[in-house]
Amino acid sequence: MAGSFQTVKGFRDFYPEQMALRNYLVDAWRRVSIRNGFVEYEAxxxxxxxxFRVKSGEGIxxxxxxxxxxxxxELAIAPEITPSLARMINARIGGLPRPIKWFSIPHVCRAENPQKGRGREFYQWNVDVVGSDEVLADAECIFTLVDLLAELNLSPADAAVFLSSRSLLAAALASVGVANEKxxxxxxxxxxxxxxxxxxxxEMALKAGLEAAQIDRLRRFQDSTTxxxxxxxxxxxxxxATARAALEEVLKLLGAMGAGDYVKLDxxxxxxLAYYTGVVYEAFDSGRALRALAGGGRYDNLLELLGGPKIGATGFGMGDIVLGILLAEKGKLPDFAERCDCFIIDAGEGxxxxxxxxxxxxxxxxLAAGFSYKRQALGKQLRAAGQKGAAIAVIVGQELRDRGEVVVKDMATGEQAPVARAELARELQSRPRGLAR
Amino acid sequence: MAGSFQTVKGFRDFYPEQMALRNYLVDAWRRVSIRNGFVEYEAxxxxxxxxFRVKSGEGIxxxxxxxxxxxxxELAIAPEITPSLARMINARIGGLPRPIKWFSIPHVCRAENPQKGRGREFYQWNVDVVGSDEVLADAECIFTLVDLLAELNLSPADAAVFLSSRSLLAAALASVGVANEKxxxxxxxxxxxxxxxxxxxxEMALKAGLEAAQIDRLRRFQDSTTxxxxxxxxxxxxxxATARAALEEVLKLLGAMGAGDYVKLDxxxxxxLAYYTGVVYEAFDSGRALRALAGGGRYDNLLELLGGPKIGATGFGMGDIVLGILLAEKGKLPDFAERCDCFIIDAGEGxxxxxxxxxxxxxxxxLAAGFSYKRQALGKQLRAAGQKGAAIAVIVGQELRDRGEVVVKDMATGEQAPVARAELARELQSRPRGLAR
Structure with a gap:
């Protein structure tokens, strides 16, 4: 049974260093969601x-x-959260004031072969506005995505959102003579x-029923930079004209919000996925060396498909894996360290x-206060304090009995001074903490 | 397929109000763990x-x-995290400085019938010290559990930790003449x-091979209050004598840490579970009306059983469900509200x-800044700000064009005053936020 003591292929153990990275991303997702007015749920x-069959067919x-x-x-671990979001909202549709601005950070699973930037499980930040047909809702989701990039110190030179429109693509196909059923x-x-x-x-385009002239026009259309x-x-x-106006409005709103530098027409x-109906977008590293950081768009038919009302919806998902790789490659990750604000040392018998x-x-x-399990000499305990990265050592010795004092030592400068035992907590709270560096 | 749009029996959807409770518990677990010197991991x-077969037998x-x-x-969703903890530590046993003080908040699943305080999935806070045989490690885990109770405003009159010892129970059985194999x-x-x-x-005791006199002594032993x-x-x-001394030492250490009021011999x-080897404990509401809040103890053989070295280990788990019920019953939960620090209102054309x-x-x-998707009259937007619970409304009107100013309105007092546009962010950051109340 030796194999049973391995990590299952495509799944990740989070040792403290990986967990610190995950918490860093999750905290940023949550912080940015909340300040953009989204509330958290989980299915x-x-x-x-x-x-999942209803949404995606038997192939899923x-x-x-x-x-x-x-x-x-028959049950399944969700491969994405959107069907669950639709189910939850449909179940309470009468009682939820609109627009419904929700976010979630589910742990999702897909039975795929693992590749770079793609495991069989990942955490996915999901941000959705349900119950609004306004392009303002699309713009607010995209702004929230841009706000996250900026929050993690990714500049427009590091990553950007590439914007398109399913309704414009459909209109484009129709306008060059591609029948709806194709x-x-x-x-x-x-x-x-x-x-x-x-x-x-x-070859694929011809097979899908396009003519050579149509392929040429659509290629030029897709390659356009304006x-x-x-x-x-x-x-x-x-x-x-209608689809163009909607896309221009999204770009204008994002410009007004100061996010224009991060958003490019593409x-x-x-x-x-078949279910998108309006604006669509993907975020990528600017070198386009990695998989997509995020993807989303408007999906106005999904809630109805899952037994609810016809109601506008828009949003995106962003996984933790590619984002973590990009931040590491760009040197934009902080140095994660265990937190130890102070280390308490017993100096002397009893x-x-x-x-x-x-x-x-x-x-x-x-305060994160450490101490040694072993009763050791002062010097050894000070070394242990240093290994834990403690900013401060508190030495508890005979002074406590004599004068009700302990000695507080700044581990960086080596300076030490007596502090009254009764004042210690207040004194240490007023100092900068040994927070994760 | 209507049934497919239901929540699976025994599983929970977290609508925003349930999610706020879960985040409240998880944040407290994490905060208390970190200040007690534990670092987070997840399997x-x-x-x-x-x-799970190796640890618990085919019955699991x-x-x-x-x-x-x-x-x-053959794969499974973990019903508890301890086997995974042992697997992860065994895989890196040479590189981890001891004692290894780790915590985790996994989402675990058990195929049980749902009852009050028991679903088929729950979140479980796990706190473990691996690599120490010292009772100090047991005491530190119990202190951390007590610290959590205190952090959530549960007094010793609300909940307590009931302490016992597997080694003392084994010594007791032997001392009254129960053979080891029984x-x-x-x-x-x-x-x-x-x-x-x-x-x-x-009846059960006789069936397990105890004699009437042994049953009587063991009953008196268990019922003792000291x-x-x-x-x-x-x-x-x-x-x-050895088991007694170890248990007394744990009680003494917890007394020194000021946690004595929360800890009772029981x-x-x-x-x-068969795997405990030393101190064991459970936390309960003091009325004993609910299931256990937490349970744990020392388990010195598990890592070896799972292919690793013989190495001391101790820790506990605490689920979110019973804890949430107790806090609600005791009225110790805060009022969870969506956060809206300020609401921005456009007053006037353009x-x-x-x-x-x-x-x-x-x-x-x-800052969590809200606004209305609909272009409405000032009064309607102010009402929307009130519905969102915004502490402050920022009115953007002609003053901005004329003097570069906006009007900041305190939603509680109704007072309003002009603020320079350029100073707005700094001004609002200095005010108390509309944090979750």
Missing amino acids: AMLEYLDL VSELFSLVDRGGR HEAVLPVLDKRDKVPPEAFE LAEAIGYLEPTDAV LHVVRG MFDDALAIVAELRRAG | AMLEYLDL VSELFSLVDRGGR HEAVLPVLDKRDKVPPEAFE LAEAIGYLEPTDAV LHVVRG MFDDALAIVAELRRAG
């Missing part, structure tokens, strides 16, 4: 498998970690264009219980 | 099923949510004593982009 750990089943419980029910086959081809060689794209240029390759239909962005009482009191006052 | 989401399998992956491997059958009977009627206990009284019912063996505590720029700037400065 049940397991869902009925059918929830092979990509899930699923199980049958003792009652014979769109479902054509959109995934346009989505894959950046990931395959030009000849392979052409919206005006892109529109120039299309017939001027009402649908094109009509290569299509998003694989002082240990006094030292322990001080440890307890300081901890109750909110 | 992989799925484990090989054999890991029916209590697990298990699955077979595409490679035919201990494994007898300990679970002693563990169940509080949960069954006296006659049922007697260690001295309990020892009086036993033969004075060396094992009894020899009815046995703990169901001011919305300016309002949005202010929203963005305040959020980047760390």
